Amino acid sequence: MKLENLTFWHLAGLLAVITAVVFSPIVANGFVHLDDALLIYRNPAVQQISFWSLKEIFTTYDPELYVPLTLLTYQIEHALFGLNPVVYHSTNLLLHIGSSILLLWIFLTLTNNRFVAFLCSLLFAIHPLQTEAVAWAAARKDVLSGFLFFASIAAYVRYQKEEARRWYRKSIGLFALALLAKVSVIMLPLVLILLDVWQRRPLARRALIEKSPYFLLSLLFGVIAIMGKTRNLESTDPLTTVLLAAKSTLFYLWKLLIPMHLGAIYPEFGPVTLHNPQFLGIAIGLGVLLIIGLIAAWKSRTAAFGLGFFLLMLIPNYTNFFKNAFLFFASDRYVYLALPGLFFLIALAVDRLMNAQRRWIATLTASVTGIVLVFFAGLTATQARIWKDTVALYENTLADYPEATLVWNNLGDHYMQTGNFAKAEEAFERAVALDPALIVIRVNLGNAYREHGRIEEAMRNYQRAIDMAEQKEHPGPEELSGYYFLGEILDQMGRSAEGLAQFERAIAKGPDYAETYFNLGLQYQKKQDLPKAEEFFSKAVTVDPVYARAHYHLAATLAEQGKIDAAIESLERSLEIDPHQEKAREHLENLQKIRR
Secondary structure, rough: OHHOOOOOHHHHHHHHHHHHHOOOOHOOOOOOOHHHHHHHHOHHOOOOOHHHHHHHHHHHHOOOOOOOOHHHHHHHHHHHHOOHHHHHHHHHHHHEEEEEEHHHHHHEEEEEEEEHHHHHHHHHHHOOHHHHHHHHHHHHHHHHHHHHHHHHHHHHHHHHHOOOHHHHHHHHHHHHHHHHHHHHHHHHHHHHHHHHHHHHOOOOHHHHHHHHHHHHHHHHHHHHHHHHHHHHHHHOHHHHHHHHHHHHHHHHHHHHHHHOOOOEEEEEEOOOOOOHHHHHHHHHHHHHHHHHEEEEHHHHHHHHHHHHHHHHHHHHHHHHOEEEOEEEEHHHHOOOOHHHHHHHHHHHHHHHHHHHOOOOHHHHHHHHHHHHHHHHHHHHHHHHOOOHHHHHEEEEEHHOOOOOHHHHHHHHHHHHHOOOOOHHHHHHHHHHHOOOHHHHHHHHHHHHHHHHOOHHHHHHHHHHHHHHHOOOOOOOOHHHHHHHHHHHHHHHHHHHHHHHHHHHHHHOOOOOOOOHHHHHHHHHHHOHHHHHHHHHHHHHHHHHHOOOHHHHHHHHHHOOOOOOOHHHHHHHHHHHHOOOOOOHHHHHHHHHHHHH
């Protein structure tokens, strides 16, 4: 059966079936610790659809990305199906299949070559590098923005072919939606210019003017993105960013060819400097490849389009190397939208070899292509199973990066949440041994010791965390938790004044964090000093008006003081923020009965 004999819909159906079969393991996967909790199953903003939740997702970051449309899809899924991971994974897969079909249509329309269009879209659909974006529920922003990105390009191509303004308007609208899903599609207007150049459309005034709405949208969402990324941008100097960008680009090119030993996290260990032989070699290697690429682009519009597409779609991700005090040089999902440019060039090269005059070349090319596709499909299916749960995911990463401090810490956190404190101790001890200067890991190790009854070891780790926090000018909210835990232990030992002093020190060190006031409020609430508890809970909700727990505890102190109306108001606010608080709802009903 020749592809030339198949219609677009036959090819689309075949592509959808192959992709669904290859990625079928993800449907049985659960949620994982890595961001699924933050974005989905512990995120009150997506577990309801209300005025407050809609306002929350459209006016805040997640915590650094502006992705309201992505969060809206989670809201809809939760409203219809609850927290069923099958639904979330299936949605990701459907979006990925949709993107693959759109890519098939785009290149079929532009080249009128069924083989090239199908091979390009098939590589996009089943390449192992795509697994993270599809198999990870929290990567919805990548597959959703990708689907809308390709839909916008498809509408633009149709506008160019039919000269129908409605498709131009649809393209702009789809681009706006894509940006609301994730700003990484911001380079679309430049991709469209590349497309025009490849298609030999003159870059006349009209062609540039019609791109102005795209550029305006890119500018608007670029500003929004920078506001959310300010902390990351300040944490890496320009040279570090350039060198890590070079390393990540070479890494993606290598994994494009040999997609093995893929992981959820790729930590950067060595000094990021040209004095490091690794980075000097990377800079030279990438420089050589860029020269070769520029020569190829100069000689061929097609090469310019494919290589330009790849590099343009990588650029927005060059700001994502610093996270949670750690450096990373790559992430599989960051190359999700860049790969079609290279897959297109590969498909063209394979097509040329398949049509070579020497039959043995065509036969060999067909055989190698078939073997590679089967190999990639198998690797992708295997990689999809790695995302089945948190332990499998982290153990797979540690097999390749045993010195990944963050992974050991996250694994320990998972074991703490599941009650496996012995395993948690082991994981946190490994993390502390790898990087003893990280405050949060010291606190986590102290918590593990405390759960095991090793109070003295816990106190030593809390004190060490406090000492390190005192040396920082602006410690983060999690870095202040050592004060709270040490204060609790001191209070339990009968050293109440010393315990309260720890909470007060936390406020002095982090006056802009609601948690500092909330935790001191809890201490006064336990001691039945209700006016003091009310004072600090009120300060907590002033600093963070959507702090549901603080509103709940404020309501409790108000009710105990006979301030029923104010207590009802605080409970209603708490339930508006997080409607899944059964005790809060029960207390609200009781207070409403009392008021009647």
